[in-house]
């Protein structure tokens with residue numbers, strides 16, 4: 184095997200959901216640098232316009248689609264448009280996701296359902312939409328963006344942990360059901376990454392002190408730092424490429440060592 188060629192994505196079409204900014208944007212950039220043609224989506228025109236400008240600033244020719252990943256009709260239409268404009272999707276990164284940090288006994292059923300709808304039901308919907316094309320093509324890569332909360336719980340994130348735990352098992356089930364078609368389905372479990380989603384956990388306190396959670400995470404991470412979206416660029420190229428053709432049903436934790444570490448002694 185030519186190892187450099189095995190990491191190339193030349194000629195591949197990649198859909199990264201929720202890639203207007205944050206982790207999705209960085210992963211889309213990585214896949215493009217490896218040669219893939221990028222399609223991405225988000226829900227609103229304002230974020231779309233800003234994202235297209237940001238991608239253009241990096242010299243990237245990407246296609247953006249307004250699509251709510253929880254809406255099966257919108258997803259079906261988006262996939263059909265991508266297949267018409269770019270070709271059958273070779274690589275799907277189910278990245279779109281939200282979190283609600285509310286004590287469970289104060290969380291409404293509607294709030295719980297909304298998180299599960301976006302973080303778990305949507306990866307099912309989008310994967311279901313792209314798998315037929317992958318079967319016809321004889322190969323495919325599905326990468327689900329899981330979380331530390333696929334393995335651990337903590338206060339206020341019950342819906343998110345339930346969804347991300349379910350996403351781990353959906354990943355393993357897709358791997359089990361579609362491996363026979365040369366489709367590999369794996370997960371990436373980012374640790375604590377500095378994006379808009381975690382900004383509230385890093386806010387400087389009114390007295391100018393470090394956010395307690397910020398200090399907590401630094402102490403729980405052997406790397407003694409928050410991750411950056413760029414830390415996920417290499418892992419996503421690996422799982423999207425032929426280099427990982429015999430990796431299936433695996434959750435690759437990119438967490439600086441959090442899951443291996445009891446935490447720094449106070």
Ligand code: NAP
Nearest residue numbers: 201203205206225226230251252279280373375376378380
């Ligand atoms: P983020 O900054 O909040 O970005 C989330 C993205 O998802 C945005 O582009 C958002 O776009 C999109 N999105 C949300 N709901 C959507 C929907 N219904 N349909 C289409 N797009 C939707 O989050 P992030 O930190 O980059 O996280 C990205 C993924 O990594 C998520 O699945 C998250 O759970 C996971 N993750 C994050 C961390 C972390 O520490 N940051 C760690 C582990 C896992 P619009 O709002 O414009 O639609």
Ligand code: GCO
Nearest residue numbers: 282330331332373374375381
């Ligand atoms: C939280 C954080 C985490 C991260 C990530 C960790 O409130 O605990 O948002 O959930 O987003 O999922 O892997």
